[in-house]
Amino acid sequence: MADASAAPSLPPHAALRDQLVRAGAQGGQGVPVLPALRTLLPGGLRAGSVVGLDGSGAASLGVALVAGASADAGPQAESAPANGWSAVVGVPEFGVLAACGMGADPRRLLLVDDPAERWPDVVAALVEAVSLVLVRPPERPAPAVVRRLTALARKHGSVLTLTGPAVQTWPGIRLKLAVTESEWEGLGDGHGVLGGRRAHVVAQGHDAPGAGRREWLWLPNAEGKVEPAEAPRARTSGRPVLEVVPGVRSMPDARSGPDVRSGPDVRSGPDARSTAS
Amino acid sequence: MSRVLVVWCPDWPATAVGIEASVPGAVVDGGRIAACTSAARAEGVKRGQRVRDAQRRCPDLLVRPRDFDAEGRMFLAVAAAVSELTPRVEVVRPGLCAVPARGPATFYGGEEAARVLLQDAVVEAGFDCGVGVADGLFAAELAARVQGGVVVPPGGAAAFLAPYSMSVLDRPELADLLGRLGIRTLGDFAALPAGHVAGRFGADGALAHRLARGEPPRPVAPTAASADLTVRADFDPPAQSEEVTFAAKRLAAELHETLAEQGRECVRLSVEIGLADGHVLQRLWRHDGSLSTLAVAERVRWQLSAWRTDAPGHDEDAVWGGVVWLELTPDQLVPAVGSQDALWGQSGVDERVSRATDRIQALLGHGGVARPLLVDGRGPGEQVIKVPVGDLPPREIPDGPWPGRVPAPAPAVVPAEPLPAAVTGPDGAEVRVSARCAVSAPPAWVAVGEARSEAVTGWTGPWPVAERWWEPERARRRARFQVTTAAGAAYLLAVEGGRWHVEAAYE
Numbered sequence: 001m002a003d004a005s006a007a008p009s010l011p012p013h014a015a016l017r018d019q020l021v022r023a024g025a026q027g028g029q030g031v032p033v034l035p036a037l038r039t040l041l042p043g044g045l046r047a048g049s050v051v052g053l054d055g056s057g058a059a060s061l062g063v064a065l066v067a068g069a070s071a072d073a074g075p076q077a078e079s080a081p082a083n084g085w086s087a088v089v090g091v092p093e094f095g096v097l098a099a100c101g102m103g104a105d106p107r108r109l110l111l112v113d114d115p116a117e118r119w120p121d122v123v124a125a126l127v128e129a130v131s132l133v134l135v136r137p138p139e140r141p142a143p144a145v146v147r148r149l150t151a152l153a154r155k156h157g158s159v160l161t162l163t164g165p166a167v168q169t170w171p172g173i174r175l176k177l178a179v180t181e182s183e184w185e186g187l188g189d190g191h192g193v194l195g196g197r198r199a200h201v202v203a204q205g206h207d208a209p210g211a212g213r214r215e216w217l218w219l220p221n222a223e224g225k226v227e228p229a230e231a232p233r234a235r236t237s238g239r240p241v242l243e244v245v246p247g248v249r250s251m252p253d254a255r256s257g258p259d260v261r262s263g264p265d266v267r268s269g270p271d272a273r274s275t276a277s
Numbered sequence: 278m279s280r281v282l283v284v285w286c287p288d289w290p291a292t293a294v295g296i297e298a299s300v301p302g303a304v305v306d307g308g309r310i311a312a313c314t315s316a317a318r319a320e321g322v323k324r325g326q327r328v329r330d331a332q333r334r335c336p337d338l339l340v341r342p343r344d345f346d347a348e349g350r351m352f353l354a355v356a357a358a359v360s361e362l363t364p365r366v367e368v369v370r371p372g373l374c375a376v377p378a379r380g381p382a383t384f385y386g387g388e389e390a391a392r393v394l395l396q397d398a399v400v401e402a403g404f405d406c407g408v409g410v411a412d413g414l415f416a417a418e419l420a421a422r423v424q425g426g427v428v429v430p431p432g433g434a435a436a437f438l439a440p441y442s443m444s445v446l447d448r449p450e451l452a453d454l455l456g457r458l459g460i461r462t463l464g465d466f467a468a469l470p471a472g473h474v475a476g477r478f479g480a481d482g483a484l485a486h487r488l489a490r491g492e493p494p495r496p497v498a499p500t501a502a503s504a505d506l507t508v509r510a511d512f513d514p515p516a517q518s519e520e521v522t523f524a525a526k527r528l529a530a531e532l533h534e535t536l537a538e539q540g541r542e543c544v545r546l547s548v549e550i551g552l553a554d555g556h557v558l559q560r561l562w563r564h565d566g567s568l569s570t571l572a573v574a575e576r577v578r579w580q581l582s583a584w585r586t587d588a589p590g591h592d593e594d595a596v597w598g599g600v601v602w603l604e605l606t607p608d609q610l611v612p613a614v615g616s617q618d619a620l621w622g623q624s625g626v627d628e629r630v631s632r633a634t635d636r637i638q639a640l641l642g643h644g645g646v647a648r649p650l651l652v653d654g655r656g657p658g659e660q661v662i663k664v665p666v667g668d669l670p671p672r673e674i675p676d677g678p679w680p681g682r683v684p685a686p687a688p689a690v691v692p693a694e695p696l697p698a699a700v701t702g703p704d705g706a707e708v709r710v711s712a713r714c715a716v717s718a719p720p721a722w723v724a725v726g727e728a729r730s731e732a733v734t735g736w737t738g739p740w741p742v743a744e745r746w747w748e749p750e751r752a753r754r755r756a757r758f759q760v761t762t763a764a765g766a767a768y769l770l771a772v773e774g775g776r777w778h779v780e781a782a783y784e
Contacts, residue, residue: 181765191737
């Protein structure tokens, strides 16, 4: 998915303009990211750039970037563009709770669930005001819209983060983030609780030169945070593949459903019985 | 005491319907004479007479029905003639207008000169009139009614008024009672002690007493009443709904500020919208002090759109033609008990962000942009409330313990509506969960929506949740599962009433 086409060619003046913008941005005070992502994205996200999120882990990556941008922005919080606000446009299923679990401040988050065809205007209004806009554009945005929004983001120093199918066609994406491999931990066969996920995150594009940077991360870990993870020792044989064993009923395991433990035994509880009869 | 100049046009209702002063004519309202010309008066026609009686006294009396619109319309010509010479014309009623006398008196070289000049101007415009100057409107009106009009010198109002009969106060009951007490002129009435008049005749009697003494009951120049909290916007040319909504927001901010200054809260808000075709849309909105400026604007928008959809034919412009004015009136006021909204209200939003949200709300409507509020709950979707920017959070936030809460980590994808799913066992039959939470077969395949089935690599559950079992209408019984699939996805599934849903995905 993340191949050579991840860095599409730009007209030469765009590159020059980028350099000027870079030079003018006081050494590139970027939009902050979560500490665990700093090895992947040193210096944070470049202010005014366009970031694409790709693949199956795009939702979690989007949540993590929003969390990083709207986490406590520190003393420079008042200075544009890093005012610590972020906005989510056209992603009604955005996991606010997950973002807060990763450290986002819900008081500095704006949600525009259903902008419909007005999404370019909404994004244009937001890039002037917030550090990071996460947006899912329709599949083929009009070239004029793409140019306008890219220019506005560059002008105001806001990071435009794209998700959804438009990532493949949007020109001028400076950075693509994708989860190439991932595995969840904690679930057994009828027991356990979903814990963390070990994810191999790849950053590619102008802002991650060369072959890109790769990192294993807990995205998220069992507490919902993002943390660096060590690579699985031998991924092919490291973890036995779970197989469905026929005939096994759900086992009353102490680990199954931690909050069920605290209550009375629900399986023979009063309301269960009444419904059965 | 302000000097007032009054322009009075005699028998205005008759003039307005086009009856010449030299012709005996009368204007009738409700079967009685409302006004008549001087020629008719000479024949014995009087105001308040029945038409029959008037016609008996004056057989060739020209009778016309009263036309209030024409009175108002035509008097604007008089007011225009007056305002050619001096600004700040206040139309007291059709037939009578007043201006503060000081300015024109200084400019035109004395009150008498100004009086004559104004009289000539109005007569030139084609209307008979009298112009008087005195202290206060009441005395000035009587001065204008004196043949041709006079100037009552400053401080001379009481002396000027003294010989007039009590009937000029236009309070028949008071005049009748005082007449029986032997008080027949304003001078006699003015000589009574003010306190006793107020004690015996109340506020209205005290007002009449002040008039009789030549004191002002009210200032001539229009000033806003301080107790009136109504805010109003006028639109010229008529505005469309978007513009009206913005004006409403501004008005609401104004209103909230005034109310806050007075330490009061508005419980009910009356919104009146005047349309170009003369319709007035009036509606009361419950306010409870929790409506933000944007929420007020939204209600105005609702009111407008309700009118449009009600209108026959849905032909917007033809029917409603735009809004010409908008008025917000706090309907019921209560002392503010101090709800603290600075922690969450607009003050927490920085300037640029609030500008951006304003623009989005203009594009998408008030609910278009929201801020999340974390609350307690069991499922990941229940723990987030989306509050439109500008609104205060709901007051009744559920409080737990929450047995059966889904543990961390929280899912990254929480659809607003759970997606239907199909969960099948190794034998291909749908997995069922009994009332005792026994699972018919371990889940082996999960298909979300229309997508292809994914093999289950790990699962846990069921975690039963019985919510609001004490309230049969709102009770819900669910069992939740977490599954991971071979494709690397993890889902939070719920089965309710035999149907499987994806509540969230840990994508």
